[in-house]
Amino acid sequence: MPHLTTRHAPRLIYLLTTAQRRLEAWIERETEGMTAARIGLLLALPAEGGVSMSALARALDLGAPALTGLVDRMSKAGLVRRIPDPEDGRSSLVELLNEGRVQRQQALERTRRLNDQLCEGFSDAEIAVVARWLDNVRVRYGA
Amino acid sequence: MPHLTTRHAPRLIYLLTTAQRRLEAWIERETEGMTAARIGLLLALPAEGGVSMSALARALDLGAPALTGLVDRMSKAGLVRRIPDPEDGRSSLVELLNEGRVQRQQALERTRRLNDQLCEGFSDAEIAVVARWLDNVRVRYGA
DNA sequence: AATAATTACTTCATATGCGAAATAAAACAT
DNA sequence: ATGTTTTATTTCGCATATGAAGTAATTATT
Numbered sequence: 001m002p003h004l005t006t007r008h009a010p011r012l013i014y015l016l017t018t019a020q021r022r023l024e025a026w027i028e029r030e031t032e033g034m035t036a037a038r039i040g041l042l043l044a045l046p047a048e049g050g051v052s053m054s055a056l057a058r059a060l061d062l063g064a065p066a067l068t069g070l071v072d073r074m075s076k077a078g079l080v081r082r083i084p085d086p087e088d089g090r091s092s093l094v095e096l097l098n099e100g101r102v103q104r105q106q107a108l109e110r111t112r113r114l115n116d117q118l119c120e121g122f123s124d125a126e127i128a129v130v131a132r133w134l135d136n137v138r139v140r141y142g143a
Numbered sequence: 144m145p146h147l148t149t150r151h152a153p154r155l156i157y158l159l160t161t162a163q164r165r166l167e168a169w170i171e172r173e174t175e176g177m178t179a180a181r182i183g184l185l186l187a188l189p190a191e192g193g194v195s196m197s198a199l200a201r202a203l204d205l206g207a208p209a210l211t212g213l214v215d216r217m218s219k220a221g222l223v224r225r226i227p228d229p230e231d232g233r234s235s236l237v238e239l240l241n242e243g244r245v246q247r248q249q250a251l252e253r254t255r256r257l258n259d260q261l262c263e264g265f266s267d268a269e270i271a272v273v274a275r276w277l278d279n280v281r282v283r284y285g286a
Numbered sequence: 287a288a289t290a291a292t293t294a295c296t297t298c299a300t301a302t303g304c305g306a307a308a309t310a311a312a313a314c315a316t
Numbered sequence: 317a318t319g320t321t322t323t324a325t326t327t328c329g330c331a332t333a334t335g336a337a338g339t340a341a342t343t344a345t346t
Contacts, residue, residue, distance in 0.1 A: 009270060012261045013254065014164070015277035017179070018204040019284075020163035023156070025334065026284035028301090036160070054324060061161040066303050068326055070309065073301075090311045090324040111156065117283075118155045122276060127152060129269045130276045134158035136264065141162075141169035168304065171331090180332065197294060211296055216331075233341045234296040262346050 016137070031110070035068055035101065039111065042096070042104040044080070050083055050093025059140075079103060152265070172255070177246065180213055182254065185222070185239070185247040193226055193236025204281075223244060 024036045031039075044059045045051055049061075057067045071094055074080045079100035085091035096104060119127050159235055169181045174182075187202045194202075200210045214237055217223045222243035228234035239247060262270050 009258055009322095010274035011261050011268070012274065012277075013179075014157075014183075014204075015274055015281065016163050016184075017167065019277040019280040020159050020273075021204070021333075022284045022286070023159065024282055024302095025286065028334080034226070035301070036156075040157075040302075042162075052324085059159075062302095063304060064325060065305085065327080076152055080228040088312075088324080090326075115152055115155055118280065119152050120278065122272070126164055126272045127155070127274070129265070129272050131155065132154035133265060133269070133273045134155075134162040137261065138158065138165055140260075142163045143165070143168065143171075163302075166334095171304080178331070195294085205332095206334065207295060208297080208335080212332075228294095231294080231342075237294080 027114070028097055034107065037101075038074055038077075038079070039107045041074060041094075042100060042107050043111065045080065045094065045104070047096065047097050047101060047104070050085075050086075052091045052093055054091070056094060075099070088095035089116060124142070155188075165250060170257070174254055177250065181217055181222070181246075182250045183218075184213055184217060184237075185250050186254065188223065188237065188239050188243070188247070190239065190247070191243060193238035195228060195231075195234045197234070199237060217243070 027036045027039070028034070040060050041056065044056055053064065053067055053071070056062075056071075057064055060067070062070070071080060071082065074081065077099075078097055080094050080096055082092045082094055085093050122130070170179045171177070184199065185202050187199055196207065196210055196214070197271070199205075199214075200207055203210070207211070209248055212224065214223060218225065220242075221240055223239055225235045225238050230238050263275070
């Protein structure tokens, strides 16, 4: 069996991919009807007022088409709605509906808990290394 | 703006998700026609001989439907083919075609380089922490 | 040997994401 | 003011993944 690694390095690509996929699937199994992407959008929205699609795409690190689809699905689910941007005719703003506000609150708590869980078994210094590594990948391989 | 973290912990869920997505997209931009998933399958196959779908699914940490689709697409692309398993009528084996062998060799080299790149700027001890954290997520949130 | 349970895949419906191209409104330049 | 360029968003085609349900072949049970 050929080695995929050099310098005794672990298979980071595999580990990164599978960790992400499993965590996302776990979130969706746990939450019954909610998904990681939807939670991301709920948490990126303020309780009151709207945010433009482009600002959301930037905040969530998504391309414009991905956001269009996500907002479409969440609108159909009654969590958010689009309103026209009074300042700019090209832009639309996304805002929470009541059901979205309820879900947002739950998501906020669950997300805090999950994030803490992800630190368990690791020192603050170790978590800082993990965060630095992930951010490095993000920046280095960003579009 | 509400805080999403406790104990000064970075937003690990966001970092994990975006790092994975950007790395995957980068691989696909770099390779012209190849994708991260296809590379994974190519590297999971031996130069000669077949491997069962279930063994591949295990090796790649994919569900059976995902593998079915991946092998379908790669068969259509002329990289691999299915052959019936002589030992078990339910099972089929996947094996490389010539074009797949060529691609596999390139993928092997590129993957080694990328994996090394992912270590740059981090000590071996730090990479070990990252690997342990990722594997921990994998195991803890596995199905 | 006949039935039941398990295992290996596939099919289907759905969510998520990307890149390329289309559309429409705003900003800029001449 | 008018033509050009940029920006905001959507649409389209495709790849990838999940879970649920279906099919076929093997194994286990009685």
